[in-house]
Amino acid sequence: MNRFEQRVVALAGVAQCSALVQQLARRGHAQEDPFGCAVRSVLALDRKDPQEALGGIGGVYLGLSELTRSHPDPAAIERLRYTISLIQLQRKLRKDSNMAGQIHSALSTLREDPDLIDPASEQGIAALSKIYVSTLSHISPKIMVRGEQRYLETEQIPIQVRAVLLAGVRAAYLFHELGGRRIQLFIHRKALVKAAARLQQAQPGK
Numbered sequence: 378m379n380r381f382e383q384r385v386v387a388l389a390g391v392a393q394c395s396a397l398v399q400q401l402a403r404r405g406h407a408q409e410d411p412f413g414c415a416v417r418s419v420l421a422l423d424r425k426d427p428q429e430a431l432g433g434i435g436g437v438y439l440g441l442s443e444l445t446r447s448h449p450d451p452a453a454i455e456r457l458r459y460t461i462s463l464i465q466l467q468r469k470l471r472k473d474s475n476m477a478g479q480i481h482s483a484l485s486t487l488r489e490d491p492d493l494i495d496p497a498s499e500q501g502i503a504a505l506s507k508i509y510v511s512t513l514s515h516i517s518p519k520i521m522v523r524g525e526q527r528y529l530e531t532e533q534i535p536i537q538v539r540a541v542l543l544a545g546v547r548a549a550y551l552f553h554e555l556g557g558r559r560i561q562l563f564i565h566r567k568a569l570v571k572a573a574a575r576l577q578q579a580q581p582g583k
Contacts, residue, residue, distance in 0.1 A: 378428065384555040385444070385572040386427040386437055388460075388562075390418065390548030393440030395459035397541045399452060401534050402524025407541070411439040413497040415544040419505055420488045420496050422481065427551045434580040444573035455523065457562075462520045463542070464559045467549035469516050476512050483508045505540040513546060514539075 378386075394415050400407040414436035424430035431437050446453065470477055487493060487504050495501055520542060528534045561569070 380555060381568070382572050382576060383427050384552060384557045385441075385569055385576060386431060386434065387548055387552035387555055388557060388569065389437040389440030389444055389573060389576075390415070390427065390431045391440070391460050391463050391545050391552060392443040392456070393437050394463065394541050394545030394548060395456045396439055396443055398459055398522055398538055398545070399456055399524070401538050401541070402522050402529055403452075405525070405528040405531075405534060407537070408439060411437075412537075412541070415548075416497045416502060416505065416540050417495075419540075419544050419547050420484060421547075422484055422488065425551075425554065427548075427555070430551060431548060434576050438577070438580060441573045441577050445570055445577065447570075459520065459522075459545070461559055461562070463545040464549045464552065464557075466513060466516060466520065467546045467553060470513065470546065470550075471553070473516075476516075480508060480512050483512075502540045503536055505543050506536040509539040509543045513543065 393411055397407045397412055397415060414432040418431045418436070421430040428434070434441070443456065470480075487496075487501075487508075493501055493504070496505065522529070522538055
């Protein structure tokens with residue numbers, strides 16, 4: 378996999394988190410496998426290869442599907458807005474070394490917790506949500522999640538949304554490290570779509 382394809386995998390990780398946030402906010406649930414891969418990726422702190430960090434091509438398959446949509450549905454603009462917001466959020470985080478260190482320390486502690494069997498468990502999701510609330514939620518402008526109030530006003534859905542947003546920032550960090558920038562979503566659109574399609578073909582049966 379060349380560097381551009383690695384960048385596409387990382388971007389697919391961001392797009393996947395955007396889709397999951399929308400699913401949670403609008404439907405009250407998210408696709409189980411993509412959700413699990415996204416949340417678990419947050420604790421892959423020392424993985425620089427996006428395939429290893431994000432669970433391989435299969436781990437971001439939903440995100441790759443988002444990147445290859447030829448006929449975006451009406452909600453696609455909202456998902457794109459989430460993706461752009463996550464990329465912007467990680468840029469601002471890079472400028473705040475204290476907060477970045479705080480997040481890394483909190484995630485390291487969580488990863489070493491002997492009682493945490495799975496980051497995608499209820500316990501793990503709640504812990505990731507708390508990290509987001511105590512750090513990234515204080516960066517302006519905040520990511521405004523829109524959806525059904527009957528879901529957003531529950532106790533569990535906002536917790537899951539915050540955990541996924543944290544995962545999205547993690548993927549956006551990888552995207553940036555590989556030379557990815559927000560403007561590329563527009564000026565390199567065709568190349569991104571072609572690369573995402575090739576990667577999808579490498580993971581048949583999804």
